[in-house]
Amino acid sequence: MTLFFRMKNEKVLNLSLLFMFVNACFAQADFAPYFYDNGPYSDNGNLALFSLSEDTPVGTQIYRLNGTDPEGQEVRYGLSFDPGSKEYFSVNTKSGSITLVEKLDREKQDSIDVNISITDGKSQVVEKVTIFVMDANDEKPEFQNMPTIIDVVETTESGSSIYKVEAVDRDTGSGGSVTYYLQSNLFAIDRHSGVLRIKSGETLDYEKSKTHFVVVIAKDGGGNYNGKEQFLSSSSTMTINVVDAQDTPPAFIGTPYFGYVYEVSKPGSEIFTVSAEDGDVGNPNPVRYSFDEGDDGVFYINKTSGCISLLSPPINLKREIFNIKVRASEVSPEGKPMDYGVTTVVIRVVDLNNNPPTFYGEHGPQSMFELTMNEHPPEGEILRGLKITVNDSDQGANAKFNLRLIGPGRMLRVVPQTVLNEAQVTILVEDSAAMDYERHHFLTYKLLAVEVDTPERFSATADIVIHLLDTNDNAPKFSSDYYVARIPENSPGGSNVVSVTAVDPDSGPWGEVKYSIYGSGAELFLIQPTSGIIYTQPWASLDAEVRSKYNFYVKAEDAEGKYNLAEVFVTVLDLNDHPPAFNNNFLEKTMVIGAPVKIEAVDDDAEVPNNVIEYAIMKAEPDNNIFDINSDTGEIKLKSFIKSMAIIQNITKKRDCSWSLVVQARDLGQPSFSTTAVVKIDITEATTEGGPLGSFLMQNRNNPMHIIGVLASFIGLMVIITIIISTATFLRNIKSNRILPTRKIRRRPQRQPLWNFKNPFKTSSTTREKFRVTEEEQEPEVAVENVNCNNNVTNVVRHWTPPPPPCAPSLPPPPPNYIYRERQWTVPTVSSSVAPKPRKKLERQDTMNKALVSELKMRLEQKKMKATNFT
Numbered sequence: 001m002t003l004f005f006r007m008k009n010e011k012v013l014n015l016s017l018l019f020m021f022v023n024a025c026f027a028q029a030d031f032a033p034y035f036y037d038n039g040p041y042s043d044n045g046n047l048a049l050f051s052l053s054e055d056t057p058v059g060t061q062i063y064r065l066n067g068t069d070p071e072g073q074e075v076r077y078g079l080s081f082d083p084g085s086k087e088y089f090s091v092n093t094k095s096g097s098i099t100l101v102e103k104l105d106r107e108k109q110d111s112i113d114v115n116i117s118i119t120d121g122k123s124q125v126v127e128k129v130t131i132f133v134m135d136a137n138d139e140k141p142e143f144q145n146m147p148t149i150i151d152v153v154e155t156t157e158s159g160s161s162i163y164k165v166e167a168v169d170r171d172t173g174s175g176g177s178v179t180y181y182l183q184s185n186l187f188a189i190d191r192h193s194g195v196l197r198i199k200s201g202e203t204l205d206y207e208k209s210k211t212h213f214v215v216v217i218a219k220d221g222g223g224n225y226n227g228k229e230q231f232l233s234s235s236s237t238m239t240i241n242v243v244d245a246q247d248t249p250p251a252f253i254g255t256p257y258f259g260y261v262y263e264v265s266k267p268g269s270e271i272f273t274v275s276a277e278d279g280d281v282g283n284p285n286p287v288r289y290s291f292d293e294g295d296d297g298v299f300y301i302n303k304t305s306g307c308i309s310l311l312s313p314p315i316n317l318k319r320e321i322f323n324i325k326v327r328a329s330e331v332s333p334e335g336k337p338m339d340y341g342v343t344t345v346v347i348r349v350v351d352l353n354n355n356p357p358t359f360y361g362e363h364g365p366q367s368m369f370e371l372t373m374n375e376h377p378p379e380g381e382i383l384r385g386l387k388i389t390v391n392d393s394d395q396g397a398n399a400k401f402n403l404r405l406i407g408p409g410r411m412l413r414v415v416p417q418t419v420l421n422e423a424q425v426t427i428l429v430e431d432s433a434a435m436d437y438e439r440h441h442f443l444t445y446k447l448l449a450v451e452v453d454t455p456e457r458f459s460a461t462a463d464i465v466i467h468l469l470d471t472n473d474n475a476p477k478f479s480s481d482y483y484v485a486r487i488p489e490n491s492p493g494g495s496n497v498v499s500v501t502a503v504d505p506d507s508g509p510w511g512e513v514k515y516s517i518y519g520s521g522a523e524l525f526l527i528q529p530t531s532g533i534i535y536t537q538p539w540a541s542l543d544a545e546v547r548s549k550y551n552f553y554v555k556a557e558d559a560e561g562k563y564n565l566a567e568v569f570v571t572v573l574d575l576n577d578h579p580p581a582f583n584n585n586f587l588e589k590t591m592v593i594g595a596p597v598k599i600e601a602v603d604d605d606a607e608v609p610n611n612v613i614e615y616a617i618m619k620a621e622p623d624n625n626i627f628d629i630n631s632d633t634g635e636i637k638l639k640s641f642i643k644s645m646a647i648i649q650n651i652t653k654k655r656d657c658s659w660s661l662v663v664q665a666r667d668l669g670q671p672s673f674s675t676t677a678v679v680k681i682d683i684t685e686a687t688t689e690g691g692p693l694g695s696f697l698m699q700n701r702n703n704p705m706h707i708i709g710v711l712a713s714f715i716g717l718m719v720i721i722t723i724i725i726s727t728a729t730f731l732r733n734i735k736s737n738r739i740l741p742t743r744k745i746r747r748r749p750q751r752q753p754l755w756n757f758k759n760p761f762k763t764s765s766t767t768r769e770k771f772r773v774t775e776e777e778q779e780p781e782v783a784v785e786n787v788n789c790n791n792n793v794t795n796v797v798r799h800w801t802p803p804p805p806p807c808a809p810s811l812p813p814p815p816p817n818y819i820y821r822e823r824q825w826t827v828p829t830v831s832s833s834v835a836p837k838p839r840k841k842l843e844r845q846d847t848m849n850k851a852l853v854s855e856l857k858m859r860l861e862q863k864k865m866k867a868t869n870f871t
Contacts, residue, residue, distance in 0.1 A: 032123035033069040035116070044096075047116060047129040054106040055136035055226050062089070065096030069120040078117035088112055089131075106133045107170045137175035137223025137230050141167040146216060146236035153243045154204040162187075165194035167218035167234065175223030175232075182216050187240075189216065196238070206244040207279055214238045248279025249339030250287050250328040257326075259347040265314050271299065271347055274306040276328035285330040285338065292325035292342060299324060299347070314349060322347040353398035356458035357449035359425075360389040369447075372467040375437040381429045383412075386464065388425035390449055397453040407445030407464075409434050414447065427464070437470040438505040472510040476502040476556035478566040483554075485534070488573045489545075493538040497525060497570055500532040502556030509559040517568070519552030525570070527554065534568065544574035544606035574607035576669025582677040589636075590682045593644060596630075596637035599679055601665035609668035618676060619662040622652055627661065627681075636661070636681070645685050657683040 035046035044066040052062055065077040079091035079098065088102045089112075110133050117126040144166040152162050169176045179191045188199045196214075198204065219233035252274060259272030278284035289306040291299070298312040299322070308324070324347065329340035358365055371385040392399040399421045405414040413430045416423055425447070429435070435443070443466040450459040478500060485498035504511045515532045517525060524540040527533065534554070536542065550570040557563035580601040589597040603611040615634045620627055626648070629636050642648060648657050659681045666674035 031070040035067040051132040053134045054104040063098040067118040073120040080115045135172040140232040141169040141218035149239040154206040163196040174221035177221040212240040250276045252343040257345040294324040355393040357392045357460045359462040368463040383427040391422040401451045404448045475562040476504040478502045482567040497534045521550035522552035544572045576610040578604040579673030580665040587679045596635040612668045
């Protein structure tokens with residue numbers, strides 16, 4: 001038994017050990033994580049065939065590593081570079097997001113090798129991938145042979161190639177293609193090959209321009225950069241030096257040429273020197289000079305220097321002007337004449353300008369002239385006191401000169417202004433008003449004579465002094481156009497008011513001023529004739545309450561009666577010299593509870609604050625605490641808490657509500673005056689028997705003018721409303737009358753009965769009684785008259801029997817209540833008058849209307865038929 005249990009225990013132990021071994025084997029079998037391969041167009045996976053544009057901004061998340069672990073363990077990602085390589089990217093180990101951390105440049109590195117890894121904490125998988133950098137258009141074309149300097153002979157033919165420009169763009173695709181441009185009127189470039197040529201029809205010319213600067217632009221074909229289409233270009237300058245060739249004749253410098261032979265010139269004297277240069281300035285040849293024609297054998301020219309000299313004395317010269325043709329020829333190094341140029345030298349034989357202009361008076365040469373005259377001479381007057389002659393003894397152009405007058409303003413003018421040899425000088429008055437003695441006691445001018453066409457420009461001057469004499473040409477002038485003065489009322493007679501001042505700029509007695517005053521307001525004032533002080537009459541008493549404003553004129557006059565006026569405004573200042581005054585010192589008023597009563601005092605002072613009154617209640621019996629008064633208007637009213645007679649009776653313990661008030665009226669002047677009045681007020685309550693009108697009359701019984709004014713306003717308003725209603729009714733009737741006859745209907749009655757109407761405001765037994773006629777009337781005779789000469793109506797008298805009278809309407813309008821006299825019947829649709837004959841029965845107005853309207857319609861239809869037949 002013991003052995004059995006021992007063997008059984010050993011079997012169980014072996015089975016347990018076997019189970020533990022199997023579990024350990026399964027636990028040690030761990031599989032490695034791996035990346036997903038999502039292809040080159042996915043943004044996550046294992047970076048297989050991933051490409052990135054070189055213009056991607058730093059900091060951009062470009063890719064996300066994505067993988068898994070077969071056992072479902074959490075994985076971590078890694079990214080590394082080969083030793084010595086630049087690290088362009090960083091990775092988030094948890095999410096696998098790859099971020100660009102360095103700027104890419106395809107032209108420097110077009111692919112990047114990266115080691116990516118994934119681990120589950122036990123196993124790690126590392127893969128090496130290549131990221132391709134894609135091109136963006138970020139490179140400008142670069143010139144390979146620019147800038148440069150080239151030499152081109154000026155005789156190079158039009159259209160010839162002179163240079164080839166080369167530029168390279170390191171971008172790929174259209175961004176790497178290069179086209180060439182330039183802006184030039186002389187050169188052109190092939191856009192694709194870069195060959196530079198001289199434009200067709202153009203040539204180089206060394207003499208016009210020795211150097212040309214040409215800016216060449218190289219532009220790529222454009223490409224994408226940062227999501228936008230971008231074109232880049234570069235420019236460089238080419239310097240083209242033009243090489244001279246012998247193709248231009250000599251040219252004279254400084255033409256045209258003019259020379260002069262003077263009366264004192266001697267044989268051998270130099271007249272003029274010409275100068276010429278070879279037109280091929282890059283490689284010039286020497287120049288030789290000679291005469292072609294026109295020298296007449298009296299002039300000589302040096303072959304090398306070009307100096308022209310005189311061979312004969314001036315007296316032997318037969319012409320005044322010589323036009324000499326001079327030739328300049330270039331000579332080759334071998335001494336052979338080549339191209340030449342010709343110019344004309346004009347040589348004039350002239351008199352020597354050795355005499356300046358000179359001024360003469362009555363006794364020979366003179367440099368100063370004086371004159372005395374009155375101020376303000378007439379314009380255009382000749383200053384005959386000045387006798388001036390001017391002369392130049394030379395001949396021809398040497399004797400021509402201009403005259404000018406220099407001095408203050410433009411008061412005078414000289415005639416003539418241009419002189420040849422000799423002339424009499426005349427001075428005219430140009431501006432009479434400026435020749436004023438008060439401005440200038442004397443005038444000083446310079447008379448200037450200057451030669452015109454001579455190189456020496458000889459000149460001469462003479463002083464002209466004009467002494468002006470004064471005349472009475474000015475009227476006195478006040479310092480102001482008006483004077484404003486203020487003087488207190490009650491000022492004593494003889495008080496100064498204001499001082500006026502006028503000045504006459506004339507001299508002597510003409511400058512003395514006398515003053516006087518006149519006008520409707522000047523009767524209370526006087527003026528001192530010499531000083532201009534205005535003062536009040538000795539007997540004058542100024543009162544602002546009587547008159548506070550005065551205005552009058554003051555006159556300033558010189559010895560010859562020339563004068564000027566100014567206006568004087570005098571204000572009389574008010575003084576507080578009147579106390580307030582009531583119409584009566586004892587006033588009786590009736591006050592309705594809720595309505596004020598008003599008292600009024602008057603202050604006869606003219607100005608504020610002297611005539612501004614303040615009111616105050618000084619005393620009230622039997623009680624002081626009942627009334628308030630408006631200090632500005634004088635309105636007395638009950639205290640706000642008093643609403644009925646019962647309150648007043650409770651205060652006074654009396655049924656008779658009669659008060660006596662002592663009211664003070666005080667002005668605001670300095671010093672202040674006041675006065676008092678006793679006001680007896682009977683207080684009563686408003687009654688409703690008379691309604692609002694009775695209440696209004698009760699409140700204003702002490703002011704009948706106010707009642708009359710209100711009633712007049714009410715009556716006027718009613719009249720206006722009546723006129724408006726009548727006008728509107730008339731206009732409406734005019735618009736409603738669409739048949740407008742051109743005849744009048746007259747009715748001739750002998751006697752009209754009275755209408756017997758019931759009271760329209762009371763109920764009647766029968767409606768027909770309202771329109772009952774007391775007497776029968778005869779049939780009217782209607783006379784129709786063609787007033788407007790209308791062809792549709794003829795002058796006829798129609799007798800017609802009316803239909804039986806219709807029944808009266810159920811609700812007729814009330815007729816006018818007046819004594820019936822001979823009257824006109826008014827038919828709304830026709831302009832007519834009806835006169836009934838005696839003893840004829842009167843027709844109803846509506847029956848008459850219907851008959852007339854029918855007649856008019858018939859006439860209108862006949863007229864239409866005639867018009868239709870006529871057409």
